Amino acid sequence: MAIVVQKFGGSSxxxxxxxxxxxxxxxxxxxAGKQVVVVxxxxxxxxxxxxxxVSELSANPNPREIDMLISTGEQVTIAMLAIAIHxxxxxxxxxxxxxxxxxxxxxxxxAKIVRINEEKVRRALDSDHVVIVAGFQGSTVDNEVTTLGxxxxxxxxxxxxxxxxxxxxxxxxxxxxxxxADPRIVPHAHKLAEISYDEMLELASLGAKVLHSxxxxxxxxYDVPLQVRSSFEDVPGTxxxxxxxxxxxxxxxxxxxxxxxxxxxxxxxPDRPGVAADLFGILGAANICVDMIIQNVGExxxxxxxxxxxxxxxxxxxxxxxxxxxxxxxxxxxHDKEIAKISVVGVGMKSHAGVAATMFRALARNQINxxxxxxxxxxxSCLIREADIDRAVHAIHEEFELEEVARQ
Amino acid sequence: MAIVVQKFGGSSxxxxxxxxxxxxxxxxxxxAGKQVVVVxxxxxxxxxxxxxxVSELSANPNPREIDMLISTGEQVTIAMLAIAIHxxxxxxxxxxxxxxxxxxxxxxxxAKIVRINEEKVRRALDSDHVVIVAGFQGSTVDNEVTTLGxxxxxxxxxxxxxxxxxxxxxxxxxxxxxxxADPRIVPHAHKLAEISYDEMLELASLGAKVLHSxxxxxxxxYDVPLQVRSSFEDVPGTxxxxxxxxxxxxxxxxxxxxxxxxxxxxxxxPDRPGVAADLFGILGAANICVDMIIQNVGExxxxxxxxxxxxxxxxxxxxxxxxxxxxxxxxxxxHDKEIAKISVVGVGMKSHAGVAATMFRALARNQINxxxxxxxxxxxSCLIREADIDRAVHAIHEEFELEEVARQ
Numbered sequence: 150m151a152i153v154v155q156k157f158g159g160s161s162x163x164x165x166x167x168x169x170x171x172x173x174x175x176x177x178x179x180x181a182g183k184q185v186v187v188v189x190x191x192x193x194x195x196x197x198x199x200x201x202x203v204s205e206l207s208a209n210p211n212p213r214e215i216d217m218l219i220s221t222g223e224q225v226t227i228a229m230l231a232i233a234i235h236x237x238x239x240x241x242x243x244x245x246x247x248x249x250x251x252x253x254x255x256x257x258x259x260a261k262i263v264r265i266n267e268e269k270v271r272r273a274l275d276s277d278h279v280v281i282v283a284g285f286q287g288s289t290v291d292n293e294v295t296t297l298g299x300x301x302x303x304x305x306x307x308x309x310x311x312x313x314x315x316x317x318x319x320x321x322x323x324x325x326x327x328x329x330a331d332p333r334i335v336p337h338a339h340k341l342a343e344i345s346y347d348e349m350l351e352l353a354s355l356g357a358k359v360l361h362s363x364x365x366x367x368x369x370x371y372d373v374p375l376q377v378r379s380s381f382e383d384v385p386g387t388x389x390x391x392x393x394x395x396x397x398x399x400x401x402x403x404x405x406x407x408x409x410x411x412x413x414x415x416x417x418x419p420d421r422p423g424v425a426a427d428l429f430g431i432l433g434a435a436n437i438c439v440d441m442i443i444q445n446v447g448e449x450x451x452x453x454x455x456x457x458x459x460x461x462x463x464x465x466x467x468x469x470x471x472x473x474x475x476x477x478x479x480x481x482x483x484h485d486k487e488i489a490k491i492s493v494v495g496v497g498m499k500s501h502a503g504v505a506a507t508m509f510r511a512l513a514r515n516q517i518n519x520x521x522x523x524x525x526x527x528x529x530s531c532l533i534r535e536a537d538i539d540r541a542v543h544a545i546h547e548e549f550e551l552e553e554v555a556r557q
Numbered sequence: 558m559a560i561v562v563q564k565f566g567g568s569s570x571x572x573x574x575x576x577x578x579x580x581x582x583x584x585x586x587x588x589a590g591k592q593v594v595v596v597x598x599x600x601x602x603x604x605x606x607x608x609x610x611v612s613e614l615s616a617n618p619n620p621r622e623i624d625m626l627i628s629t630g631e632q633v634t635i636a637m638l639a640i641a642i643h644x645x646x647x648x649x650x651x652x653x654x655x656x657x658x659x660x661x662x663x664x665x666x667x668a669k670i671v672r673i674n675e676e677k678v679r680r681a682l683d684s685d686h687v688v689i690v691a692g693f694q695g696s697t698v699d700n701e702v703t704t705l706g707x708x709x710x711x712x713x714x715x716x717x718x719x720x721x722x723x724x725x726x727x728x729x730x731x732x733x734x735x736x737x738a739d740p741r742i743v744p745h746a747h748k749l750a751e752i753s754y755d756e757m758l759e760l761a762s763l764g765a766k767v768l769h770s771x772x773x774x775x776x777x778x779y780d781v782p783l784q785v786r787s788s789f790e791d792v793p794g795t796x797x798x799x800x801x802x803x804x805x806x807x808x809x810x811x812x813x814x815x816x817x818x819x820x821x822x823x824x825x826x827p828d829r830p831g832v833a834a835d836l837f838g839i840l841g842a843a844n845i846c847v848d849m850i851i852q853n854v855g856e857x858x859x860x861x862x863x864x865x866x867x868x869x870x871x872x873x874x875x876x877x878x879x880x881x882x883x884x885x886x887x888x889x890x891x892h893d894k895e896i897a898k899i900s901v902v903g904v905g906m907k908s909h910a911g912v913a914a915t916m917f918r919a920l921a922r923n924q925i926n927x928x929x930x931x932x933x934x935x936x937x938s939c940l941i942r943e944a945d946i947d948r949a950v951h952a953i954h955e956e957f958e959l960e961e962v963a964r965q
Contacts, residue, residue: 169614202637206641207641207644210644217653218637224632227625228625229610232619232622232623248700
């Protein structure tokens with residue numbers, strides 16, 4: 150029997166009324182003849198509320214205890230959803246991440262899934278149960294509770310879909326798909342019927358809130374078809390799949406932006422081999438992910454190195470860099486939180502020339518200054534002033550005539 | 558090194574301010590040179606709030622899922638308390654019941670502890686940690702989450718104190734000890750400095766809210782010294798210990814009452830052997846605990862059997878009895894929820910005559926009718942109208958001159 154994995158985020162299970170609605174969506178799939186595995190997040194703002202309580206107790210709480218604390222959020226949802234499904238007459242059983250055999254490494258708050266022992270899920274599916282799994286969590290081989298960090302529930306869903314060889318992993322959320330640009334900024338943005346993993350990956354890592362890049366990467370690696378769809382409206386979503394030939398006809402699929410990064414610069418670093426390796430080695434050891442990097446030649450045999458990190462990691466990264474500055478013989482450390490990143494993404498870029506020039510032209514025409522540039526095979530990103538971001542999104546969306554593209 | 562187990566109930570950990578205060582009480586004990594194990598309940602009304610949410614989804618929720626749900630309450634508290642203790646500079650580590658090896662049978666919502674694998678606690682204590690354990694919960698050998706039902710957190714604390722051979726199990730609560738009567742009804746009631754397990758057991762089972770009989774029984778069986786004390790005020794509490802010779806000098810230690818029971822009567826049951834065994838066998842099979850039982854000779858060779866159950870079990874018990882009534886050939890089933898039980902307790906009763914008569918006289922003088930009587934070696938209980946309960950407590954407390962007794 151075909152297996153479907155459904156994932157519902159926090160807003161989709163924010164209260165008992167929403168949970169009842171999710172129960173309906175689950176049961177519809179089951180009654181259509183599927184074996185259904187459901188992955189849920191914590192209800193609404195539960196996790197934030199728990200973390201707010203913690204901040205009343207400690208500025209620097211122990212990550213192990215935070216995992217112990219916040220993993221309760223998903224556990225509440227799984228039980229509530231099981232009860233809601235029972236009340237509608239279907240069999241369902243809930244499992245926590247540790248219970249269902251989601252084994253992770255021991256990086257608390259940022260754990261990675263090492264393996265999934267899927268027998269428990271299979272047995273429950275085979276005895277006609279909807280299986281409800283707490284997203285975002287697992288346990289180490291020592292039975293310590295861990296959480297998977299950002300995008301954790303999506304990752305749980307995709308990982309389960311991969312090991313269970315599900316026919317689709319439906320990611321239900323509060324938007325109804327992936328758009329050519331943020332519809333709050335560009336009202337004429339259009340919903341994409343399908344998008345390749347690589348494009349989605351770029352969009353996700355560029356700040357499109359719909360899916361976290363981690364889960365898309367996992368889906369790509371295990372060839373899990375993903376669907377982003379709305380738990381509020383019953384309309385088709387966006388399929389995220391393997392790249393198809395005709396996707397190349399479209400040069401740019403979407404415009405993404407991200408206000409969530411900050412820039413740190415080391416000024417006047419000696420121009421000798423190994424400096425960049427040392428710097429990013431230190432940051433890596435501190436578990437800080439770096440996004441964009443540029444290095445310029447500075448004054449008299451020195452270099453300037455700039456990089457961006459997530460705002461969440463900013464304080465930490467700045468600390469690490471300031472401590473390392475002497476060792477690296479940097480003259481100065483500067484930082485800037487008023488920046489934002491704008492990107493265009495499209496598999497068509499591989500076979501179309503001039504995409505970068507088109508993007509830069511759109512920004513220039515609007516007097517928007519570019520501070521850093523980074524490119525990949527299928528995306529171009531520019532760091533600009535945060536205040537310019539809305540204008541930049543409009544300009545680029547228009548320049549590539551995305552409002553007129555309709556892939557369907 | 559001596560081990561102390563401290564247990565804090567829901568009101569003692571109701572918010573972050575209270576949790577910080579609990580952290581102080583824990584650290585005081587640790588800095589006095591003890592190894593400290595802390596057992597906590599869910600914060601304030603958390604469990605009730607979760608159950609209220611459930612009632613919006615289902616009138617008859619699955620007990621397994623309820624355990625999954627409500628066990629999150631204690632898990633939140635242990636993490637919060639660990640973080641609060643860290644912030645004050647001491648080492649602490651939290652464990653859920655399943656994690657720490659509290660193995661139970663599989664009666665969801667009423668599970669019994671089968672064994673405790675205490676190695677994890679010992680290891681953490683020996684590495685200088687305060688060990689914080691989620692009360693009220695455990696897991697079956699199949700790794701299913703269970704909760705221990707009423708008095709569950711006290712039971713966890715006493716069971717841990719027993720396996721760890723703790724020198725004392727301090728039960729911190731919102732009252733500062735055990736009184737000769739409920740001080741809200743009898744302002745002159747006095748606090749007992751000490752009380753025997755058996756007396757406490759009777760008081761607990763009679764409705765004194767301080768300790769659940771289950772935990773007292775466990776303490777008695779494993780000879781764990783218990784102390785009931787206040788987490789709000791720093792005053793000596795009541796020690797619950799083995800019976801001592803001088804305890805017998807006091808005839809009655811306390812007066813207890815319970816509004817939490819309901820009466821069910823089977824009228825006109827055939828007077829033949831085995832009827833009572835059948836009836837209470839059926840109730841036992843439904844996991845319903847019966848408290849008082851009386852059987853009267855009724856009309857023409859039939860009997861009337863009355864019994865009381867906890868109001869929580871009442872609907873369930875009534876269902877069971879109404880279904881069994883035909884089989885038992887009972888003419889009629891009656892029920893009454895407007896009753897209450899008043900009791901006097903004292904080890905001195907064993908060696909003093911006339912205690913029952915004194916109690917009945919006090920009730921009679923106040924025109925309070927007795928509906929059922931039940932006695933044990935150290936207690937006498939009477940079922941009366943619920944409306945009479947305050948007057949009855951006053952009358953009896955006065956009759957036995959309890960306000961003048963001071964054991965200290």
